[in-house]
Amino acid sequence: MAIELEDVWFSYPNGVEALRGISLTIREGEFVIIMGPNGAGKTTLVKTFNGLIRPTRGRVLVDGVDTKEATVAELSRNVGLVFQNPDHQLFCETVEEEIAFALKNFGFEEDEIRRRVDWALKTFGLEEYRDVSPLVLSGGEKKRVALASVLVWEPKYLVLDEPTLGQDYAQKERLKELVRGLMGDRAVVMVTHDVEFVADMRPRPRLILLSGGRLIADGRAEDILTDPECIDRARLVRPQVPEVLRALRSLGAPVRTDVLDVEEARDIILSILGAGTG
Amino acid sequence: MPIIEIEGLRFTYSGSKRPALDGIDLSIEKGEFVILTGPSGCGKTTLCRCLNGLIPHFYHGDFQGRVIVAGLDTREHEIWELAQHVGLVFQNPENQLFCLTVEADVAFGPENLGLPREEIRRRVDWALRATGMWELRLRAPHELSGGQQQRAAIAGVLAMEPDVLILDEPTSFLDPAGAADIIALVAKLCRGHGITVILAEHRLELVAPYADRMIVMEKGRIALNGSPEEVLTSERAVELGIGIPKVVRLHGLLASSGLRLPRTPLSPREMAELLTEVAGSWR
Numbered sequence: 001m002a003i004e005l006e007d008v009w010f011s012y013p014n015g016v017e018a019l020r021g022i023s024l025t026i027r028e029g030e031f032v033i034i035m036g037p038n039g040a041g042k043t044t045l046v047k048t049f050n051g052l053i054r055p056t057r058g059r060v061l062v063d064g065v066d067t068k069e070a071t072v073a074e075l076s077r078n079v080g081l082v083f084q085n086p087d088h089q090l091f092c093e094t095v096e097e098e099i100a101f102a103l104k105n106f107g108f109e110e111d112e113i114r115r116r117v118d119w120a121l122k123t124f125g126l127e128e129y130r131d132v133s134p135l136v137l138s139g140g141e142k143k144r145v146a147l148a149s150v151l152v153w154e155p156k157y158l159v160l161d162e163p164t165l166g167q168d169y170a171q172k173e174r175l176k177e178l179v180r181g182l183m184g185d186r187a188v189v190m191v192t193h194d195v196e197f198v199a200d201m202r203p204r205p206r207l208i209l210l211s212g213g214r215l216i217a218d219g220r221a222e223d224i225l226t227d228p229e230c231i232d233r234a235r236l237v238r239p240q241v242p243e244v245l246r247a248l249r250s251l252g253a254p255v256r257t258d259v260l261d262v263e264e265a266r267d268i269i270l271s272i273l274g275a276g277t278g
Numbered sequence: 279m280p281i282i283e284i285e286g287l288r289f290t291y292s293g294s295k296r297p298a299l300d301g302i303d304l305s306i307e308k309g310e311f312v313i314l315t316g317p318s319g320c321g322k323t324t325l326c327r328c329l330n331g332l333i334p335h336f337y338h339g340d341f342q343g344r345v346i347v348a349g350l351d352t353r354e355h356e357i358w359e360l361a362q363h364v365g366l367v368f369q370n371p372e373n374q375l376f377c378l379t380v381e382a383d384v385a386f387g388p389e390n391l392g393l394p395r396e397e398i399r400r401r402v403d404w405a406l407r408a409t410g411m412w413e414l415r416l417r418a419p420h421e422l423s424g425g426q427q428q429r430a431a432i433a434g435v436l437a438m439e440p441d442v443l444i445l446d447e448p449t450s451f452l453d454p455a456g457a458a459d460i461i462a463l464v465a466k467l468c469r470g471h472g473i474t475v476i477l478a479e480h481r482l483e484l485v486a487p488y489a490d491r492m493i494v495m496e497k498g499r500i501a502l503n504g505s506p507e508e509v510l511t512s513e514r515a516v517e518l519g520i521g522i523p524k525v526v527r528l529h530g531l532l533a534s535s536g537l538r539l540p541r542t543p544l545s546p547r548e549m550a551e552l553l554t555e556v557a558g559s560w561r
Contacts, residue, residue: 038424038453140318166369166450168318168480169521193454196483196524235455240483240524240546247550252560262524266531273537273557 001063002027003049003079003157003187009057010044018044019055020213028156031179032189033198033221036210037235042191043084045210046159049189050079062157077106080155084162084191086142089149090134095126098134099149106153120148123178140171151182158182159189164197172197199225199239199260209234226258241265279349281441281474282306282329286343289324289333298324300498302343306476306491308441311468313485313506314478315520316495322478325495326446328352329476331360348441361387365435367445371427374434375419380411383419384433391438405436408471409463425456429463436467442474443467449479461485483523486510487544494518507542525549 003026010019018041026032026049034042047053048060051067060067062075083089092098099120103113121127124144129137134145143163151158160179164172172194179188180202190205192198198205198221207224209217217230224230226242245257245265253272259265287302299321306312314322327333331352334341345352348363368374377383384405388398406412409429419427428448435443445464449457461477465488468475479485486492492509494502496518502509509515510526525543532539539556543549554560 037455138319166447168316168519170317170519172521173519195454196521199524235453237454237458237484241528243546244525244528244549247547248553248560251550251554253550253554253557254560262528262531265528266535269528269532269553270535270537272560273553 001156002061004061005048005058006061007058008048008055008060010041010048010053011056018213019048021058022210022213022215023058024208024215024218026157026187026189028187029183029185030187030189031183031201031203031205032187032208033201033205034189034191034208034210035193035195035198035234035236036216040210040234041213042210043161044213046081046161046189046191049157049159050075050081052081073105076102076155077153078156079159080150080153080157081159082147082150082161082163084165086134086139086146089146090142093133094131095129095134095137095145096121096131098145099152102149102153108153116152120152124148139166140168143167154186156185157187157189159191161191162193163190164192164194176201193236195225195231195236195239199241211235222258222260225260280305281308281348282476283346284328284343287328287345288342289328289339291324291337291339294339297340297498299328302498302500304493304500304503306474308474309468309472311465311475311488311490312477313482313489313492314476314495315480315482315492316501317519320495321498322495323446324498326366326444326476326478329442329444330364330366331355331357332366358390361440362391362438363440364442364444365438365440367428367431367435367443367448369447369450371424371431371448371451372419374431375427378418379416380419380422380430380433381406381415383430384411384415384437387434387438401437401439405433408436408467409433423456424452425459428452428456428460432460432463432467440473442476444476444478446478447480448477449481449484457481457484461488464488480521482506482510482521483525486523486526487548494520506544510544511542 005022005024008019008022011017036042051072054068090098092101099117100113121130163175182188205221207221211234216233217224225239228238231238241260242257245255248255255268284302284304287299288297289299290297328345335357375383385398385402388401406415409432411429411433419430449460461484464475467473486506489506492506493500501518502514510522525546529542539552543552
């Protein structure tokens with residue numbers, strides 16, 4: 001079971017070519033990060049997963065079904081997309097209704113809806129806002145409501161577009177924990193710019209880099225994030241740990257640079273200093 | 279004399295029970311580059327609004343204490359008057375640009391001051407050049423990238439020739455390279471033109487190398503106030519859950535293993551140089 005993109009091209013009506021021949025497969029249980037500069041096509045790409053955008057050329061298959069042959073509602077049962085800006089997603093009068101909305105649409109039983117909504121409110125620390133309008137919440141709280149309202153129907157493929165945007169460090173740490181708890185059978189796909197956040201992710205994700213609508217790298221995060229050429233092409237900021245090691249090497253120290261982990265970097269530095277001072 | 283002096287500042291928004299600022303005392307010298315950080319909801323934005331008079335003139339509530347900016351008590355001077363001394367740049371540049379061209383947007387502030395034409399021209403040209411927007415001055419703001427829009431917004435504030443530039447998470451909507459460009463621009467304005475900078479930001483690895491001072495807020499109060507090195511290596515900073523840059527964490531791990539460096543590095547390059555100093559040479 002997988003989301004499969006076969007040579008996907010997409011142009012917006014204004015002529016902007018947002019995707020140029022993307023082929024990739026995301027399998028159940030995978031953890032995938034998508035990165036790239038603003039305008040690289042990241043959001044367009046994830047919108048092809050649930051049929052919000054249908055390719056101008058090529059095709060997208062979700063568990064073998066061509067997205068051209070299914071409605072967004074049908075596809076969404078398996079592919080849950082959480083938008084970058086919660087204001088584009090939230091519209092109900094209360095947080096409780098917001099979270100129950102999709103469950104009602106998918107025809108869940110009343111009891112089941114109640115059980116799941118209670119779980120979501122509790123899991124996301126939103127119990128006190130049950131009867132409050134989502135629109136009066138803070139940016140971080142709105143993001144949690146948007147996430148809860150998708151997770152509650154347990155989509156097989158969960159896609160998060162820029163969940164770290166504007167979030168502080170503690171909120172990002174909680175998000176990391178939450179995502180870790182969600183993995184398993186489910187695939188989690190996350191669009192983000194946050195290099196250090198990805199560098200700290202466990203388990204280590206698969207990383208896909210986009211630039212100008214093309215896939216420029218697809219591989220293990222530890223390989224791509226420690227390759228300065230890739231990072232620069234994707235207009236990301238180089239992560240600090242491999243940069244320390246690269247700077248050391250340029251000053252003559254015999255060190256590897258394919259390291260993201262702070263602890264591992266410490267061990268490497270201690271060992272060369274031990275050898276040097278003998 | 280400090281350019282900003284705050285004494286016993288307490289502010290509670292109308293309709294709110296909890297104070298957003300709960301006893302702030304702070305003094306900032308002319309030309310300083312100050313980072314303001316802390317968890318969401320700690321009061322950073324409210325403090326920024328107090329510095330340019332949006333509080334108490336635009337956002338109402340219970341205001342106690344004093345805020346003096348460039349010698350002006352913010353309660354006794356209107357926003358337009360304060361705007362000639364303090365410029366505020368917001369998170370989302372789209373909300374700040376509304377004219378048909380970048381140039382018209384940048385000219386908007388000085389025109390409203392009723393300055394002579396030549397003076398407006400001089401200021402607009404200077405602001406466009408200082409922000410690298412000269413070539414793009416005739417473009418419509420909506421045609422620009424997020425980073426260019428944010429530069430245009432900064433140019434608009436600069437054209438007022440402020441003493442103090444306040445930026446409230448100005449890079450949140452930008453990609454990492456765009457964010458790094460904006461921070462480098464702000465540092466240039468501070469070092470090259472002597473403008474005092476107060477920058478609210480979460481991504482400390484991006485801004486720490488430039489800053490003279492780092493202030494961490496929590497629940498409407500100042501929890502930490504010192505050099506970036508002091509603040510980032512304090513135990514309290516870890517408790518407060520601000521993102522400690524990896525080089526500072528690596529430095530801490532090395533120190534607990536007995537390896538002391540002459541100072542706390544704030545960038546990868548600096549760390550490599552300090553380690554090389556300690557090693558003598560790598561042969």
